[in-house]
Amino acid sequence: MTHVVTGLCDGCKYTDCVTVCPCECFHEGERMLFIDPELCIDCGACIPECPVDAIYLDEDVPPEWESYVKLNAEMVEQTPVILVKKSPLADNER
Template sequence: MAYVVTENCIKCKYQDCVEVCPVDCFYEGENFLVINPDECIDCGVCEPECPAEAIFPDSDPKAADWAETNRQYAGSWPNITRKGDAPSDADEWKTKSGKKALLSPNPGR
């Protein structure tokens, strides 16, 4: 089992979760983070750190549609090991739903 990042992270990308990950399995896209499920050790320390409540175990029904997305982008986006700055409008996007179409396939910086 692994944890995955879901839709709530899109356009929020707070990165609090990155700081606590003991195996550095987060990867950064332009407006989204993903967890490499092959690297995740299922420790769960990232889940409570996410202000957008976007991280779930892959066994959770909320994560079902996102496991493959996490795997796909973890293979092409840069690894991130330190917390960076969240977008200036992250708080505005935090509680919005229906953001899947806004997911950028572009890698982060």
């Protein structure tokens, strides 16, 4: 099992979750974050830190966000690891 960042993060890109991750499994995309399913230890520390409730255990991802399970795995191959908290996107409407 792993945790998954869903589309609720798209356009926000809050990084509060990054600072509590003990295994440095978050990657930074242009408009959202992704979790490396190979590195995630399933601790759940990131879930309460997300102000938009975008992170789910893979088996609990709502049906409308299921495509993000695969997207997270694909995007960690294309995006850099993020280790520090940054400001959310300027156009964040949430």
